[in-house]
Amino acid sequence: MKALRNYIDKIKPNFEKGGKLEKWLPIFESFETFLYVLGDTAPKKGAHIRDAVDLKRVMSVVVISLIPALLFGMWNVGALHYASIGENADFWTTFGFGFIKVLPLILVSYIAGLGTEFVFVYIKGHEIEEGFLVSGMLIPLIVPVDVPLWMVAVATIFAVIFGKEVFGGTGMNVVNPALLTRAFLFFAYPAFMSGDKVWIAGLGEGNGIVDGFSGATPLANAAAGLTDKLPSIYDMFMGFIPGSIGETSFLAIMIGAIILLYTGVGSWKIMLSVFLGGITMGLLLNIFATDTNPYMALPWYEHLMLGGFAFGAVFMATDPVTAAQTERGKWIYGFLIGFIAILVRVLNPAYPEGVMMAILLMNVFAPLIDHYVVQANIKKRLKRAQA
């Protein structure tokens, strides 16, 4: 580690004012601060926060909390592939297959996203903003495993430019860039983002697939009214089901959630209220359930484990930039996400999954919610002051 520090110190003068690589200073700085915490960013006197945790460390915590879901996702990709061709493979073969399949997605998402960010940083001469650290990890986790890599690249570049950079970069974005990537893919290339061919590696080519093996996600089955074909609660909880890479395992996501909550990075209010919203809507639909739509009778706890609900609630809705900022606003924001997600899921036949739409919609509404919460508070206090 010492050698690295020395090397950075040695090349540093090149980037400072007058150095021959002066123009590359923002990019150099971003790498330096990524590796080391700079001790002297806040002045010694005055009201400044002197916490060792800065944005980069916060991002790192989120990335760490994603790792259980990622590892499980890799294993699951392999497991489903071998199940589809009717072979039994040992643990490491299974995991290895998934690893080879998922790794390119991660690389492409990081290269495309960070590349775009570097271009903007270079043009603007800003310091790099590290928001993409998390987005780059989220993107591979919310796409089907067989999505073509160039599509991921196009969608990532689109999302970074139009979701983030046009609004002023990290911290200014209105919607979550990772979700925007998924939304772009979903609308631009629907054939690769839905249906029952895309969720399992190699199923699209149709080589040696076991008869009667269906690659449909449980959500697609449920939307088609085949609620009796749903997997067991245990399978859904553990995540042995087809779906986007990181979203299937409730357990792995909960481990991530615990890390986020323990370190205080994710807001428990948002997580809890998203689940509350989902439960409320699930129960409401149960009351109005008819014979024509058996999906409406699905118990609420199955809703929470299906599809991307848990993943969205834990990792997407809690994004501190796009969520509501006020404490009461967080409750409203989270509750509406859960509520709308289940509503779209059950009542709109065109979209088997509503979590993405719900979060993006509430991202847009979050500032409005905050505005009214603040206004209400001002009114309340004025009244108290007059009384």
Added chain:
Amino acid sequence: MSLSVLFVLAFANVIISLLRNTIPSRIRIIVQLVVIAALVILVDQVLKAFAYDVSKQLSVFVGLIITNCIIMGRLEAFALGNKPWPSFLDGIGNGAGYAIILIIVAFFRELFGSGTVWGIEIVPKGFYDFGYVNNGLMILPPMALIVVAVIIWVQRSRTTELIESK
């Protein structure tokens, strides 16, 4: 039809009068346009759902209400305050501007959305064999707005005096 006009007019009046103290007078026409367009689309959707036959006959007029607003806006903004000849030139200029923007937007949407320009295949066959797929989002309406936004972006970064001082 009469009911639709009644509905749109009544609610547009209510909404505008609710907003009347917050709308800056410079962009009042645009705000009114947005309100009217939103209501018209609402009516159109309701007609489509509950009176499909009526909607088939009337949907052309429903769309025209919005186009009408664009022209009204220009009349208000320029023609009311200027002589006939400059107004005529202004009309041509604005019309040409709208036309160019429409053509640029259409060009990009057609190229990426279906791989054609004026109906002629542009994207070579080999691309598709490699796994290239047309971008479905380009065909959907929101992408038109994003293309327009990019045009504005390019325009403003070229001529920096357009950027308002804060």
